[in-house]
Amino acid sequence: MTEPRVGLYLRLSREDEEEGESQSIANQREYLRQYASARGWSVAAIYTDDGYTGTNFDRPGFLRLLADVEAGRINTVLTKDLSRLGRDQIGTMYYYQIYFPQRRVRYIAVSEGIDTGMGGSGELILPFLAAANDFYTADISRKVRTALEVRKRSGRFIGAQPPMGYRKDPETPGRLIPDPETGPVIGLLFRTFLSCGSVSGTARALTAGGIPTPSQYKKGPQSRFPGLWSGTMVRRVLTNPTYAGHLTQNRARKVGYKVEKRVTLPREDWIVVPNTHQPLVSQQVFDRAQELLAVRSYAPRTGSSHLLTGLAFCGGCGSPMTYVRGRGGSCYMVCQGSRRGGCPSSHCMREDAVIETIRRQLAELAAGISRQAEPPQEQSRGEGESRAIDRWTEAAGLLYRDRAAGLLTEEEFRALLGAARRAREAAEFCRHQASVAREAARQAEALERLDRDTLTALVERVVVHHDKTLEVVFRFRRPEAG
Structure with missing residues (x-):
């Protein structure tokens, strides 16, 4: 019988932290080491993804595990339970039923008794466990969205990065204050648009003036198209009521809790809370910009x-x-x-x-x-x-x-x-x-x-x-x- 070359896979997400110490990385590591030691197996490598969701498999630790499997360094994979491998039903079933067997890799979810090397009842309950883990993720996602929506409607900014022109107030969580460096750019953008009446013309003027784009302020100099403003960037700023002092969130959302792609939401789905912070343009200027945008885009x-x-x-x-x-x-x-x-x-x-x-x-x-x-x-x-x-x-x-x-x-x-x-x-x-x-x-x-x-x-x-x-x-x- 081939000597097991064991890899321990450990994963913990923010949602899993709520389950307590039993799911901690340290607890998973010790639990699996004891299991391997009791069987006389030596551990060849340990792969850790701390703070990564189980809804997808694009995780650095898991990808290193797959690379070692392909190289033949690992032929046995241990996780504390099936949800550590993943909470996406389709992906989990793929690795359990297809990927590992094709490469003659033994997979064991210790606490649930699932072992591809032994067969038995574990394989019968696997689809139900995978479905339950998927449902758990969906339920957590729904609860998180509900909690975030309550905070949005209370007028608190919940994003990781404020819109260009603002920064987070270090003294009041959830409140925006003008950024002295980028705030003037917003005023210039509105003035340019009201002067020329053209979204594309405004973009060309900002580019010609060497004004950094929003992504440059967030991420530093761009490798592609540095400083190149687009009509989409300009329109996104012009239509955001946040710049008139009304915190606006929920302008886009993820397609689903398993998909990172975002879609733009119609205006009626935006969450707008009036008069939450200092405006960067007056209400009159903002309203005039909306009128001009409506005129230029009007078609009977x-x-x-x-x-x-x-x-x-x-x-x-x-x-x-x-x-x-x-x-x-x-x-x-x-x-x-x-x-x-x-x-x-x-x-x-x-x-x-x-x-x-x-x-x-x-x-x-x-x-x-x-x-x-x-x-x-x-x-x-x-x-x-x-x-x-x-x-x-x-x-x-x-x-x-x-x-x-x-x-x-x-x-x-x-x-x-x-x-x-x-x-x-x-x-x-x-x-x-x-x-x-x-x-x-x-x-x-x-x-x-x-x-x-x-x-x-x-x-x-x-x-x-x-x-x-x-x-x-x-x-x-x-x-x-x-």
Whole structure:
């Protein structure tokens, strides 16, 4: 008979710790050593996974055990009980019924009398034990989820890593406080988006500005695509009410207690607790961002979208303007509230007349811009803004160097870095405003060529009054007189 080359496998998860000392790593080790010694077996190796769940088999100790099995170093595996091997029914049955027998490895779950080398009643009860262990894990998972949901609804942050811009309050568990290093990035992101009206444009601006991504702040420099912001990253920040001071959790969940993959949950499943911590942006700024996101992503359920869909509103009741087709084929904009009886004014305007008014106002603004900024002067102004941005970026780098050299205290560094960032943000804003205004001038004489994205970048909203006058609110500053 082949001499047993015994490997002891020990495993303990956080859930198992609640069962007491009987399941401790030390207890398992001593229990199995005594069992092997009583039979005259020498222990070749001990494999330990302390703090690892049994719902999957991707555990470092278990993987080393498998490697030694494949190399022929181990031909007998001992565990205290079947649940130490695993709590996933399918995986446990695979190793017990297929993997170990194919490699002529004897497996013994000592306390339950399961021994592949002896056969007998142990094999009959194995499927029931595996199912019971699986059920135990499912029940524990359900209880943990329930307890965590109670904490979430009480306004306590339970995640391992706070969202970018915040850190955990060391004095109050479950409370978030602004991070002085990453908090300003959130404000910059919102300002950039409200200025340009584009998620992808915001991502490009942050990347061009060398702003570290959320994963860089969490994990350090990335090996792939360092500093590359995406539209998904930007949208995730813009839609998170946590930044307006309302702790928001449960935005995603695991597919199941055995599967690590996460799925995004719809907004109605989020857990939002109002006014739990200091906001990084005002409620007004956050709401405006949501309105802009809704406008840019709006698509009618039937028919084709119109150029001003989601941008035009009634000046009387604030309802959106909707569209109806006249007998002659002309399209009219009508107050949605008046069609439902909720607005006393029943005014309407032809869509082409509204578009012509916007075109004319843009042309007037373009003329003002042209008078105030001749091309050489405009080019010089742009170069000056770029130099200012480069200067403040370089200044920020020098501050990091001086802090590392011990020339600045942490308090001095934070204060000076904040001032440098604010100055750079102001220069970036001025450069962007000039760019948007130039784009408005370029498009002014040919509004019909404007696509949906360009128009929403230029126009914030159009208010149609009962006397058929229009109020057009642009997203860029009008040129100053003089």
